[in-house]
Amino acid sequence: MGSGRAFRGILGIALVSAILCFLLLPALVVTIAAFNARAILSFPPDSLSWRWFAKALAYEDFRAGFRNGLIVSACASTLALLVGAAFAFVLDRYSFRLKRTLEAVLVAPLIIPHFTIGLGFLIVAAGLGATRGFAIVVACHLILILPFVLRSVYISLRNLDRRLELAAASLGASPLRVLMNVTIPLLAPGLVSGWLFAAILSFNEFTASLFVTSQRTQTLPVAMYNYVREYADPSMAALSVMYIVATATLLIIANSFFGLGKVLHVEDVR
Amino acid sequence: MDDPPARSEPAADRSFLRLEGVSKRFGDVTALNAVSLDVARGEILTLLGPSGGGKTTMLNLLAGFIEPDTGTIEIDHRIVNNVPPYRRDIGILFQNYALFPHMNVAANVGYGLKLRRLSRSQIRRRLDEVLALVHLTGYEQRKPRQLSGGQQQRVALARALAIAPKVLLLDEPFSALDKGLRASMQTELKDIQRSLGVTTIFVTHDQSEALSLSDRIAVLSEGSIRQIGTPAEIYVHPADRFVAGFVGNVNVLRGRLERLDGQNARVSLGATTLTVSAMRLGALAPGATVELFVRPEQLRLAEAIESTMCQGVVAAQAYQGTHIDFHVKTDAAISGRVLVRQAQVDAMSRWPIGSCVGIALTSKDAIAFPVESRPLT
Numbered sequence: 001m002g003s004g005r006a007f008r009g010i011l012g013i014a015l016v017s018a019i020l021c022f023l024l025l026p027a028l029v030v031t032i033a034a035f036n037a038r039a040i041l042s043f044p045p046d047s048l049s050w051r052w053f054a055k056a057l058a059y060e061d062f063r064a065g066f067r068n069g070l071i072v073s074a075c076a077s078t079l080a081l082l083v084g085a086a087f088a089f090v091l092d093r094y095s096f097r098l099k100r101t102l103e104a105v106l107v108a109p110l111i112i113p114h115f116t117i118g119l120g121f122l123i124v125a126a127g128l129g130a131t132r133g134f135a136i137v138v139a140c141h142l143i144l145i146l147p148f149v150l151r152s153v154y155i156s157l158r159n160l161d162r163r164l165e166l167a168a169a170s171l172g173a174s175p176l177r178v179l180m181n182v183t184i185p186l187l188a189p190g191l192v193s194g195w196l197f198a199a200i201l202s203f204n205e206f207t208a209s210l211f212v213t214s215q216r217t218q219t220l221p222v223a224m225y226n227y228v229r230e231y232a233d234p235s236m237a238a239l240s241v242m243y244i245v246a247t248a249t250l251l252i253i254a255n256s257f258f259g260l261g262k263v264l265h266v267e268d269v270r
Numbered sequence: 271m272d273d274p275p276a277r278s279e280p281a282a283d284r285s286f287l288r289l290e291g292v293s294k295r296f297g298d299v300t301a302l303n304a305v306s307l308d309v310a311r312g313e314i315l316t317l318l319g320p321s322g323g324g325k326t327t328m329l330n331l332l333a334g335f336i337e338p339d340t341g342t343i344e345i346d347h348r349i350v351n352n353v354p355p356y357r358r359d360i361g362i363l364f365q366n367y368a369l370f371p372h373m374n375v376a377a378n379v380g381y382g383l384k385l386r387r388l389s390r391s392q393i394r395r396r397l398d399e400v401l402a403l404v405h406l407t408g409y410e411q412r413k414p415r416q417l418s419g420g421q422q423q424r425v426a427l428a429r430a431l432a433i434a435p436k437v438l439l440l441d442e443p444f445s446a447l448d449k450g451l452r453a454s455m456q457t458e459l460k461d462i463q464r465s466l467g468v469t470t471i472f473v474t475h476d477q478s479e480a481l482s483l484s485d486r487i488a489v490l491s492e493g494s495i496r497q498i499g500t501p502a503e504i505y506v507h508p509a510d511r512f513v514a515g516f517v518g519n520v521n522v523l524r525g526r527l528e529r530l531d532g533q534n535a536r537v538s539l540g541a542t543t544l545t546v547s548a549m550r551l552g553a554l555a556p557g558a559t560v561e562l563f564v565r566p567e568q569l570r571l572a573e574a575i576e577s578t579m580c581q582g583v584v585a586a587q588a589y590q591g592t593h594i595d596f597h598v599k600t601d602a603a604i605s606g607r608v609l610v611r612q613a614q615v616d617a618m619s620r621w622p623i624g625s626c627v628g629i630a631l632t633s634k635d636a637i638a639f640p641v642e643s644r645p646l647t
Contacts, residue, residue, distance in 0.1 A: 027358075043286040161368065163364050163366065163368040164368050164370060164371075166333070166335055166355070166362070166364075166368070167362060167364060167368040167370075167429075168370070168381070169334075169335075169354075169356050170333055170334075170354040170355050170356070170358070170361065170362045170430075171356075171359055171360075171361075171381050171382035171385060171429065171430075171433060172356050172357075172382050172433065173356055173385055174354075174356050175356075177356075177385065181381075182370060185372050186371070186372060198637070214343060
């Protein structure tokens with residue numbers, strides 16, 4: 001009986017390890033490729049090099065794409081936070097006719113393919129005779145990330161004990177003071193995580209961005225796509241590694257402030 | 271039944287808090303139906319009733335969280351119907367305490383004071399005062415999650431009292447505490463309430479809490495006040511079957527109305543006849559079946575041969591320290607068994623389980639109600 005159990009234990013560990021390896025495989029392969037001095041994958045370490053990182057950082061399209069991406073994701077996620085929080089508040093606090101419809105419309109972008117949204121925006125922009133500037137990119141991203149922000153804030157609101165607000169009111173706090181002293185501080189983890197999640201989604205968004213960006217406004221994923229159509233050197237891989245490191249750093253910082261469990265909503269907020 | 275409580279304070283303001291014809295509906299549900307109530311300054315009045323009886327609605331109306339559909343609410347002789355909660359000066363102790371988790375004890379207790387624009391030194395002084403009152407001096411820097419349940423409750427009480435509220439509302443404050451702590455917190459709360467003389471409304475569904483803490487009790491059911499009175503009035507002279515059944519343990523025995531005699535009625539029960547108040551019987555004809563409501567301590571066990579009012583068989587005994595609860599099977603009871611509270615310790619060996627006993631009445635305070643088709647809740 002003992003050996004059977006031990007065997008099953010080893011089998012279980014092996015299975016879990018295999019699944020974890022599979023999950024991390026793309027990142028591993030790309031990371032190794034990024035450090036490769038030549039265009040083939042090979043150990044030993046003497047062939048490692050930082051040159052592709054240097055090249056990626058120096059490439060003007062990537063630099064512009066990074067700047068554009070920051071502008072777009074900062075604007076879109078901030079706008080999404082404001083709009084999403086307002087709608088989340090309405091959905092949590094009020095009941096009205098067509099509430100279900102409103103909810104459905106707000107989360108609809110989740111089931112509409114990104115290229116459809118991008119194409120739609122492109123047609124609208126053309127129809128209006130608008131130039132393909134940042135406004136249209138931000139507007140497009142706003143729609144894509146709104147459902148995520150809405151959900152994040154809504155869950156935080158659901159977990160907020162209304163009696164805390166009532167207690168504050170009974171102690172003399174006007175509605176505005178209740179909001180500033182109680183509601184917003186207690187919602188902060190939800191608001192920040194919603195904002196962060198939206199910013200990352202927006203920064204990484206490719207499909208819709210391909211439609212609505214121009215040469216001047218192209219974001220980093222679009223720039224990377226354009227690059228890979230022409231060249232095939234490991235600078236793409238180097239860029240990917242930087243992407244991963246940057247995102248991980250951001251999440252670690254968020255974790256130290258709020259706890260990753262709360263940020264990702266895998267843990268009950270209370 | 272509406273007599274004010276026997277209190278020693280001179281010239282008490284008998285309608286410091288006043289509800290007049292207050293109704294509140296939620297959709298099709300009438301939560302409160304034309305309720306009127308006067309509460310004296312410094313009094314502790316309990317709203318007692320089952321859930322859904324309207325006590326929470328009343329609390330929310332007093333706090334200003336909701337507005338009445340009809341009627342007026344007066345606090346300190348001022349109509350407050352449309353006054354928002356933050357201008358009412360009401361302290362609330364919530365069931366879950368509702369302490370601000372992101373603030374420490376000092377910030378929680380000082381929150382209402384800060385909003386009143388008191389100076390830093392005034393806040394400091396008041397903070398020391400109320401924390402001393404609830405025996406939490408030295409806990410200023412703790413966060414709520416670092417405190418035990420009892421300590422959290424004290425902080426919540428200190429926070430509510432810090433603003434020197436006109437009215438203190440207690441929303442089932444003891445239900446989250448374990449039994450030992452509950453008793454000591456009840457005593458402490460009552461002491462604090464008395465020493466400050468703050469008018470207090472206490473909401474509970476626990477009748478023993480209500481009996482021990484209140485100056486007066488208002489029994490609420492289905493959105494109406496069934497009876498208001500001192501704990502003793504409510505217990506000894508319940509106004510109706512609902513109150514009799516809800517407050518304290520009660521045995522319901524089947525009796526026969528022999529005759530109505532002005533204020534009194536003669537009711538026979540087995541071999542005995544007793545005189546009870548005819549007040550609740552209306553114009554019932556002699557010979558009708560009546561239900562007698564009798565408290566467990568108004569009954570005693572006797573030898574089966576005595577001319578007792580009825581006989582039964584001991585089904586269970588429960589030693590309670592100060593007394594013994596006997597569950598006796600008898601046909602005389604509507605439910606088929608009665609609860610008899612016997613003081614003597616030797617009663618357990620004298621009337622073992624399975625023995626035949628007689629049941630006798632020790633007081634004249636049994637209450638007769640006409641038989642009602644509706645089941646007792």
